[in-house]
Amino acid sequence: MGKVRLWDAPVRLFHWSVVALFGALWWTGENGKIDLHKTIGLVMLGLVVFRVLWGFLGGSTARFGSFVKGPGAVLAYLRASREGKAPTIVGHNPLGGWSVLVLLGLLALQVGLGLIAQDSDAVASGPLNHFVSYDTGDAAGEAHEVVFNILLLFVALHVAAVLFYLFVKRDNLVHPMLSGHKAFTQAVEHPTFAPAWRLIFSVILAAAFAGWVALGAPFSLEQAKQAWQAPPPSADESYM
């Protein structure tokens, strides 16, 4: 009964950081600020890696295991919803769980494509472009544009769903994503949350991974030093 702590701070911070970075990446991509685009993209990489780790190490409402359900469960939930008999769910419902997976998966794919992509003159290229051929890098650059449009579509769907909940179902999902708390009219099981050391561990691991990728994923100390001392020639405010 009453207010229940629903989303932990890492989940909320992740969510709103993605919103801000998504906008920044869109703008820098469209306006050819490629160096800035790459830097923000690497932060996005760190965020995505963190969210995946948190999906295994985080609190109960953050865990994939708690909200990723099979198609049968999704259909059953939809049927029950239509009849007004949907159970009260603390966390993502079966359909919302898939929305999380699809959005996170598309983000990961988009970041991955950006890492190996190159502009046709190969001055502006992702930090892992050297692992792929020129043609693959070219194709990745084109796919980066296609996947962005797919991502936009799913973001629009996500926002539409939130608005549907707000205005039709009279259920405000935005407020809990800001405050972390949600009021329930009946008694519910309270979520459990992860201890701080797991958060510290996940943040350090995600940041270290993003930093390693930023250096071009070196496999030896010598390569790492080279990448650190002689960063590739800057494409500056380039020409996407």
Add this chain to the structure above:
Amino acid sequence: MKKHIVLALAALAASGTVVSAIAATPAETVAARQANFKQLGRAMKAIGEELKKPAPDLGVIRASAQSLNQAAGHVGHGFPRGSGPESGVKTEALAAIWQRPADFQGATRNLVTKAGDLRAAATSGDLNRIRTAFPAVGGACKGCHDNFRERH
């Protein structure tokens, strides 16, 4: 199609600015100049990757600088009138190329100069010279793309 591209490219190479006199369709002209830009891009990628290594392979850099230099020389001849967006062929070339021909040719000559510098640096084998000359070629690419290529 491949044969046509090769022919059109040969025509570009041989004919200087009077490419339009040779019976290449706009589609062939666009395909040929794109293939030429890809040759440039491949060479840039190869050199950039060597320069990121602890011990760059001068052989690869020299061969790529040679290839880059050759392709750079063709760029200015790749845009005969009628091969722009108005031809209906899918191209990122902007109409500005034909509206400001002096600027465009200046930009392509800048590329030829910078590519020549890079080739000379590669021939000398002086890595410091190469490291200076390489981003200058990138700058020449940018100088042209900022004004004459569609942003996407």
